Amino acid sequence: MATPKDDPSPARRLTPRGTQRRRQIIDLATMRFASDGYHPTSVADIVDGLGVGKGVFYWYFESKEALFEEILREAQKDLRRGQQRAVANTPDPIDRMERGIRAAVHWSFEHRDLAKLVEFAQTDERFAHLVRNGRAALVADAVPLLEEAMVHGLIPPGNPEQLGYAMLGVSTNLTLVYVHQPGQDPDAIADVAADFCLRGIGAR
Amino acid sequence: MATPKDDPSPARRLTPRGTQRRRQIIDLATMRFASDGYHPTSVADIVDGLGVGKGVFYWYFESKEALFEEILREAQKDLRRGQQRAVANTPDPIDRMERGIRAAVHWSFEHRDLAKLVEFAQTDERFAHLVRNGRAALVADAVPLLEEAMVHGLIPPGNPEQLGYAMLGVSTNLTLVYVHQPGQDPDAIADVAADFCLRGIGAR
DNA sequence: CCTCTCGTTGACCGCTCGGTCAAGACTCCG
DNA sequence: CGGAGTCTTGACCGAGCGGTCAACGAGAGG
Structure with a gap:
């Protein structure tokens, strides 16, 4: 059979x-x-x-759909693992966020195909919930760091969830634009993203 | 016939x-x-x-494709027109950028369908170039403002194009996340986006 | 050798897709 | 009224889709 x-x-x-x-x-x-x-x-x-x-x-x-869902889940899990590895043994919340942002940019440069699929999945109702969950998980990782930084007076108060999504937007969009231009250095883009985000939340 | x-x-x-x-x-x-x-x-x-x-x-x-292209072009033109109307008669470059960001957030809230289509188009090779051009036009509007602000010492020096794409990412992503949550005030999201962006480029 | 499971084949199914077209209806003008 | 556009109809087309299945290797264990 x-x-x-x-x-x-x-x-x-x-x-x-x-x-x-x-x-x-x-x-x-x-x-x-x-x-x-x-x-x-x-x-x-x-x-x-x-x-x-x-x-x-x-x-x-x-089915074709099930394959795509597996690719998606695998991709998002991989990015998150990479971020967690990058921030391990870093106590300071601001440092952790910077490392997290840099890890995200590097991951997207190394896995441009997967990054593009995530972008698409977000626009298809069949898959959008998976992306939303993945994004929410990334933001959920950042929220306690932002709260800690606020409590310690490292950054001004604000809605940590919104700030998290703003940071996510910076790295996503910068990467998306520059990943397909030849000769772009991921480190340089990571610098810009990290600078912009840390200033954006009021550190620096 | x-x-x-x-x-x-x-x-x-x-x-x-x-x-x-x-x-x-x-x-x-x-x-x-x-x-x-x-x-x-x-x-x-x-x-x-x-x-x-x-x-x-x-x-x-x-064809179906031609219809979609027309919708896309119309949408991007409409957003840009809205931005230009919002910044008219505003001399200060920082003020102009703030108004532009707010206009973008409001436009996306008012035309969530179109905003979603632009997101999708970006992921399909057939349409991606149209979106890239549209995005590039928005960034091209911001670049001279950033340069002017740098010359006048209002913000620290940096690559204005990259900063433009970072700002675009903030408003796009924040809007995308909160536009579909009920009871979200576009003004509040616009506040967050403008704050984050202006701090991100080093004003404020 | 046989047998069992894993792996593979490719013709086939029902269906829907984007797109075509001959035919005809509607509307306005002379 | 007649005729010339503009607009509408819906059956039809070839192609391609996601998915199925009976039949058939291939290789490991007995």
């Missing part, structure tokens, strides 16, 4: 070969989705690009 | 009734594109929603 007995999504047992195939699909789909768009990229495009039959796709994923 | 002799796009002579129909199509399409997405909204959805035959659509527009 071709179709798996249970849902394909949870707890599929994959051989090393299967795991590899799955990754191939995710990687190629990410590229195609980013360069051509989610809707214009068909499942046939993906499997043809891999030189395999169509059934392979549906052996590893329930 | 049904198809027009020349290209339908340039210089179609429309009766008042025709002009009205055209607007109906644009307005309904804008709503549907914003709520369901560009690709998932079919031409059939639009004409059915209007209760007319399919040929009507192609009497007024060359």
Whole structure:
């Protein structure tokens, strides 16, 4: 039989070969989705690009939509992990935010495809809630830092959630614009973003 | 004959009734594109929603793509006009930027559908260049103001283009997040955006 | 050798898409 | 009235979509 007995999504047992195939699909789909768009990229495009039959796709994923959701979730988780790694062992809240911003800019430069997919997902009702949750998580990481900085008088009082979204907008937009211009140094963009944000919240 | 002799796009002579129909199509399409997405909204959805035959659509527009491009262009032109009206007769560059930011936030609140379409267009290669041009025009408006402010020592030196995109990111992202939460006051969001941006560039 | 599961094939399905077009209705002018 | 635009109809087209499935390898364990 071709179709798996249970849902394909949870707890599929994959051989090393299967795991590899799955990754191939995710990687190629990410590229195609980013360069051509989610809707214009068909499942046939993906499997043809891999030189395999169509059934392979549906052996590893329930649907095109489910694949995209997995890519999205993975991407947002990866960015957040990167941020948390970057701020580890940094007690000062302002320093933590600066490192977080820099980590976000660098992540977007290293994963421009994924960054673009997140941008798209935000505009499609089917996926927007995932992005909202991911963004909210990032802001939720920043809120206690902002509150701490306010209590200690490092920055003037304000609505920490709004400030968080403002900072997110700065790094997102700066990256989006400069990531596709050749010869742009991620460090330079990270400098600008961090400077602007820290001044924006009233530190510096 | 049904198809027009020349290209339908340039210089179609429309009766008042025709002009009205055209607007109906644009307005309904804008709503549907914003709520369901560009690709998932079919031409059939639009004409059915209007209760007319399919040929009507192609009497007024060359293609679905051309319609979307027109909506986009119109939207970006409208925002820019709103900004220019808001800053008229304001000599001080910092004041001008503040008014421009506030105008942008208000425009997005009043035209949430259009704002959403611009967001999407940015992620589709077919339309991205239009958005890039529109964004670049907004930034180009801000650059001389930033330069003037730097020359006069109102703000510290920096790359004005990058600062422009950072400001754009703040208003875009703040608006995007709060425009869909009920009971949000556009003035309050405009306050936050203007504050953050002016501090971000080093005024205040 | 057989067997069991994982992995793969590609023809096929129903459906919807963007777009076309011959035919006809409406409207205004002479 | 007649005729010339403007506008509308809706059946139709070829193409492509996401998704299914019976059948078939491939390789590991017995």
